[in-house]
Amino acid sequence: MTPQHKPTRRPGRLRRAVIAGSVALTLSAGGATAWALDRFVVQHVAIADVSAYEASQNSAAGTTTADTAADAAATAITTDTSYSAGDTNISISTVTTGTGDSTVTYYVADVVLDDATTLQSAFANNSFGENITETTSAIAADNNAVFAINGDYYGFRDTGIVIRNGVVFRDEGARQGLAFYRDGTVKVYDETTTTADQLIADGVWNTLSFGPSLLDNGEVAAGIEDVEVDTNFGNHSIQGEQPRTAVGVIDGNHLVFVVVDGRSPGYSAGVTMTGLAEIMQGLGATTAYNIDGGGSSTMYFNGSLVNNPLGENKERGTSDILYIAG
Template sequence: MSRAHPRSRARRAVLAGALSLTLVVAGTSAWALDRYVIDHVEIADVSAYEAARSGTTVSGTDSTGTGTASPEADEAVVTDTTYESDDASISISTVTTGSGDDTVTYYVADVVLTDATVLRSAFAQDAYGENITEDTSDIAADNGAVFAINGDYYGFRSTGIVIRNGVVYRDEGARQGLAFYTDGHVEVYDETATTAEELVAAGVWNTLSFGPALLQDGQVVDGIEDVEVDTNVGNHSIQGEQPRTAIGVVDDNHLVFVVVDGRSTGYSAGVTLPALAQIMQDLGATTAYNLDGGGSSTMVFDGELVNNPLGKGTERGTSDILYIAG
């Protein structure tokens, strides 16, 4: 009986191992594409879905979210940096600090609402699910928004409590969330200690699930420089100097929204989470919360992109926004 030469056996073993590795890598790539790239639509018409559950018409829009104002809508006054209506007062400002490679540029929207429900959420392509994206400015235009920022990119992850405009979409508590109540107050909460239905029953209008909390009771939260929001594929640390988006609470119905540009040498380096917390504290916020950042960080006002994402002036698609209808 003939015997294979040891080198032949070794070569076959190497080839078999390489083939197995290729199959594993291919399988992993297919899984990653399916999980993080390919659209998975669960609700194709969010506007109709929310209208059926709330039975209300949004101030400044019709029930389809197209931005058609009702006859009773007030006449808003808009300038390059301000907006005044019976529903909201918005003031946009630009701040630049430092010089050279240490330059930081950020944008602040000081917002006062007459009713907490004027601040709404909208999903990319008016659809709910995983990996559905659209530029912030396009989502804003779809919903007749005079002001918008990117949200928490809920569609990247399968956990977190998602309540939008009083409607529950997901109830998978996993991290520290932010809850907006219909009475105007906003608070950081532990998603794992409650349920979406309990939150809605308590008056929660919108939730965000990203974090971490930056300020609580006016003080910078300890340990934010070590936080990892997720540990899944492609998203680990959120540390270092980065573009950022954050929300701060000055008082009931008085909010500050901040978008920091970054990763652009000589224009804006970005900021660390402790530096972001300091910005929010300096603006008078007592509670502040970090949202999705990087290329997603965008602010839109009166149909125009306010900031300069990554110094390139182009947006990266995101899954959701917070907005105020014009």
């Protein structure tokens, strides 16, 4: 499923993996450097065994964890593989559109769940905290996942509402979030107008805190090219043609996940935020939400990497995934 074409390697943007070097070069010695290293590089483990913590919380609560407008002639769609278990079905396709340096390659997972709680989340190293990373494939393997995508990289920031598998891990509302409910409903919401406890009471199973929302009632959301998810040190713009990951809602318990490869001219240039919204719209989603992209954009299926991150077949570590266990 991984594309065989290997384009000329192109350096990616400086990202979190080189923050330590950036800090040493850009900040004055002493307290400022120590603060930045501590905030963005040093691991801070708040919960060392997430599985045990979730089990204890669920037990206490009495619950169980149960620029794509190219001509159609220039678009190639290949269904790579599928998976079925009971009423859960996963179908993965590769889509290539455009030509030359405008070529875009993306991967679509059409997922029908038997139950909303079948879609779960897992943290890198089974730990919750800041700057804890592991590749999507490694986290997926640790959790016996048949399918996984990268999450929202919650560990790069200390804000946002983080609810995973029905358990609250953080309650610091800051931006547009995405909430997956136990009844199969998925909604974009304003984190600053509610609390994690209220969301749990309303039946929320998982949340993502990144954004922006891409579609409003099936229409491309206004202003999505101007959104800044983070403004803190070490963050980079999410605008322009980039690798992307998005989640879309087609119907109750019917989701679509998209990973767009990018920064690899001739193989995949990436897409703008509007381009990503149009992809989701074309797939029939009525609600869609952008999550962490760039080198983090990863899709995993049945033991293998599906996409080709940055055209180098090399994953970058992330802090969390969404997955379906095999």
